[in-house]
Amino acid sequence: MHKVFPTNLRRLVHHYPSTSRAAEALGINRQQLSKYLSGLSMPSLATLRNIAAHFELEPDDLLLPAERFAARWRPPMRIKGLPTQMQQVITALLQNTVQTRSILARFCGCYHVCTPLRSNPDRIGRAYTVISQEGDLTLIKTIMYATSQGALVRSRHPIKVNGIAQWLWERIYITDVQNVGHPNARLQSIALYPPALPSTPFLTGMLMTSNNALTRPIYSMPIVFKRLPGRIPQKADLAACGVFSRDDPRLDPEMMALLDADASPR
Template sequence: MNRQQFSKYLNGSSMPTLQSLRKICDFFGVESEEMTLPTDQFRALISARERNRKPQSILDDSPAGQRHTRLLENMMQHSAGEIERYLGDYYYYYLTPSYEGHISKSFARLSVKNGICYSHFYEKAEPGQAMLNGYEIGKFVGVVFLLGERLQIIDYGVHCQRAISQTILYGATKGSFSLLSGITLGIQGRNSRIPFASRIVFERISPDIPLRRKLSEIGLFAIDNEIISPAIRARLETPGNLNSPHIFSASEN
C-alpha cells in the first residue's frame, strides 16, 4: 500500500476503499465494524493486542502432528458446510460467578472466512474483575465447530491470553430459531482465577443494528432485571434433565 496514501488515511483527509480497509483490518487483526467505534472503546480493544505470529506448521513436525492437523482441518471443513444457518449476531447470557445474583449480557458474532468459522465475543466487566487494568470491555476470538448437531466454540481473550474457554450449544431443531441453550466453561475474573461452568443462552439479533448500539447494551444485570426475558431466565435457572445432582447439564432448546 502506498505510504503517501496511507498517511492520508491516518490524518483523515481520505477514506480507504473497501478493499484497502479489508487489507488494513487483516494486517492489524481488527474487524471493519470496530473501526467505527468511539475512540476510547477502539483503543481499549487494540492497544494491548500483541501481533504474535505462530509457526504455520506447528503440528506438522511429526506423523502424529500431521494426523492431528488433518483431523482438525476435516472438522473445520465439515463445520463450514453446515454452519451457515447459525452465522450472524447474538447477545449471550450467563450467570457470572464474579457477581452473585447477576447475569452477564454480552455480544457475539459468528462468521466464516476462508472455510473456517470464527467467533468474536465482547464482554463488559467491572474494573475489579477485568482481565487487565483499563480493559472493562474484553474481546475474545475463537473457532466454531458444528459436530454432532452441537455448536462447539473454543475461544481465548485477545488482551490477555491466560485462559481458553469453551461453549457447547444445542443445535436448532427447526428451520428458524431465536434462542440457543448450552453450557460454558471458563475462568472466573482476574482475582480468583477459579474454573467454573454455567448455563448459557444465545439470543439471535438483527444484523441491521449498528455494532456501536449492540455494544452499548451489554453489561451486568441483576437476575430479576426486566432486561432479561422470562424465556432466557428460565433456561439459565432450570436444571438439566439428568437424574444426578453431581452432573451439571444444559436445558434443551
C-alpha cells in the same frame, strides 16, 4: 481447455512441496505431469477423472475459467512442523471445519449472550457475539463489559475474545482464548445445542472456563445465545451489554427461563 486446464492444475499442484511429490500423490509420472502443467499435453479422460477425484472435484471443474475455478476450490489448511500424531489431530480438526462449513453457515449472525457470573450467580453478564466465516473457518468474536450496564460506553473497558467453532455430533463447539501467556489468561469452551426448529432464535448450552487457573478453579455455567435481527453489528445492541441483576427487566425473560432450565452454576 488447453489454456485453462494447465492454469488450474498449477493452482492445485502449487500446494505440494514439489512436482515430484504431487506426481507421486496423483499416481502420475513426473515428466507427464510436467507436460500437463506446461500445456504441452492434455490428460486422458480417465486421468482427468483421477486428478479431479484426488482433489474432491468433478472433471468439469478442472476446465472452468481460472476465476470460477478459484472460487470453486479452496486449498486445504495445513500447519507444518508438528509431530506426526499432532499433525493428524490438527488435520482432522481442520478437515472438519471444511466439511461442516455449510452447516455452521446458517448460524452466522449477531447475538446477545447471557450467562450467570461465577462470583455472584444472581448477576447476569450479557455480551455481544458475532459468528462469521472467513475461508473455511467459522469464527466467533465476542465483546464483554465488566462494569454494569448503564455506564457510558466510552467509559467502559471492553474485553474482546476471539474463538473458532466446530460442528460435532449435532452440537456447536466453540473454543476461545484470551491473553495467552499473561496472568489473566483464559481458556474457554462452549457446547451449544441447536434448536429443533430453525426459526427459534436461541442456542442453549454450557460454558466451561479456566480463568487464571493458578488462583481460580475450572467452573461451568449455563449459557444462552439469542440471535439479533440482521447480520451487521449494531451500536445499540453492543451498548446494551454489561452486568445486570437477575431480575432486571432489561433482560430477556425467555433467555432467563432457558438459563434457569439448564444446570445450575457449579
